[in-house]
Amino acid sequence: xxxxxxxxxxxxxxxxxxxxxxxxxxxxxxxxxxxxxxxxxxxxxxxxxxxxxxxxxxxxxxxxxxxxxxxxxxxxxxxxxxxxxxxxxxxxxxxxxxxxxxxxxxxxxxxxxxx
Amino acid sequence: xxxxxxxxxxxxxxxxxxxxxxxxxxxxxxxxxxxxxxxxxxxxxxxxxxxxxxxxxxxxxxxxxxxxxxxxxxxxxxxxxxxxxxxxxxxxxxxxxxxxxxxxxxxxxxx
Numbered sequence: 001x002x003x004x005x006x007x008x009x010x011x012x013x014x015x016x017x018x019x020x021x022x023x024x025x026x027x028x029x030x031x032x033x034x035x036x037x038x039x040x041x042x043x044x045x046x047x048x049x050x051x052x053x054x055x056x057x058x059x060x061x062x063x064x065x066x067x068x069x070x071x072x073x074x075x076x077x078x079x080x081x082x083x084x085x086x087x088x089x090x091x092x093x094x095x096x097x098x099x100x101x102x103x104x105x106x107x108x109x110x111x112x113x114x115x
Numbered sequence: 116x117x118x119x120x121x122x123x124x125x126x127x128x129x130x131x132x133x134x135x136x137x138x139x140x141x142x143x144x145x146x147x148x149x150x151x152x153x154x155x156x157x158x159x160x161x162x163x164x165x166x167x168x169x170x171x172x173x174x175x176x177x178x179x180x181x182x183x184x185x186x187x188x189x190x191x192x193x194x195x196x197x198x199x200x201x202x203x204x205x206x207x208x209x210x211x212x213x214x215x216x217x218x219x220x221x222x223x224x225x226x
Contacts, residue, residue, distance in 0.1 A: 004157075033213065042203055042216035043158070056213070090157060094212075103148060104214055108157040 006091050006107035014115055015081060021110045023074040023091030032074040033104065034066060035090040043090055049074060050096065081114045088112070121204055121220040129225050134191040136220040138204035139184075145207045147180060148214055149189050152201045161189075161202075196226040 004025045013019050023032065031050050035043035048056035049068040063085075065077040074091055088111050092104040122137045138147070146165045150158040164171050164180045164187065171178045177190040191198055201221050205214035 006157075040221075042218050045213060045215070048213060088155065092158075102212065103160045103163050105160065106150075106158040109155075111155065 004091055004093055004105050004107035006089075006110050008110060009108065010111045010113075012113045012115060013078065013081065015083070017081075018077070018079045020078065021076040021089055021091075021112075023076075023107055024072055025093040025105070026072055027093065027105065028071075028095075029093035029105070030071060030096045031094045032068065033092040033094075034074070034076055035092065035106075037088040037090060037109070039087075047076075078112075081112075083114050086113045121202070121217045123220060124218070125221045125223075127223045127225065128194060130194060130196055132194055132224075134194050134198070134222055134224070136189045136202050136222070138187045138189070138217055140187075140204075140206050140217075141185065142208050144182075145209075145212060147178075147187050148205045148207075149176075149178060149187075150203045150205060150216075152203065152219075154200075158203065191222075194222075194224045196224050198222060199224050 007022045033048050034046040036046050037043040045058050046060045047066045052068045063080050067075040088109045090109045091107045094104045095102045120139050126134055128134055144166050146163055148163045149161040151161055152158045162171055162173050162176055162178050164178050169180055175192045180187045201219045203216045203219045205216045207214055
């Protein structure tokens with residue numbers, strides 16, 4: 001199984017809503033990532049978890065709150081988002097953060113629209 | 116911040132032709148990876164080339180790396196309409212092995 005599964009595929013939420021994005025992998029990878037991608041732009045790193053601990057937060061606003069309940073799951077909790085937060089949110093995993101020459105596997109993303 | 120910069124930003128070719136995309140970067144790298152992204156979907160890993168390698172092949176894909184020029188190229192031979200996608204290079208450098216993406220090349224292959 002070389003899949004990273006993200007749910008939901010599409011999400012529309014209001015600015016006062018609270019929602020969560022979910023990501024799951026069963027490849028035994030110990031590093032998991034959240035990226036944000038705006039239309040016609042490259043993915044931008046948001047967070048890195050290594051061995052279930054938050055290792056990198058790329059100065060992401062607190063309205064985005066990541067969580068790694070176990071080594072297979074990664075969540076991104078959303079609260080009080082703004083319309084400009086609308087984007088494709090991509091989850092990725094790799095063998096380990098800091099492991100040389102390891103490829104990252106990406107999920108299909110969640111297309112988020114904030115209204 | 117973006118490390119790789121792809122060139123051209125957009126490429127339109129006929130089926131059967133070869134497609135070449137280039138990626139330039141600024142600092143020393145550990146490795147360089149190429150990804151494909153179909154419209155609005157996730158990224159698919161195509162190939163990884165290490166900093167001490169000069170060329171790699173995978174099926175119809177050929178990747179070269181010139182560390183003296185800080186550049187890489189991705190060649191897709193005998194292109195197909197299904198190759199239509201955006202192609203990104205991503206580099207890892209220093210102590211970080213997290214891929215940092217360039218802005219991508221949008222490839223359209225006309226049947």
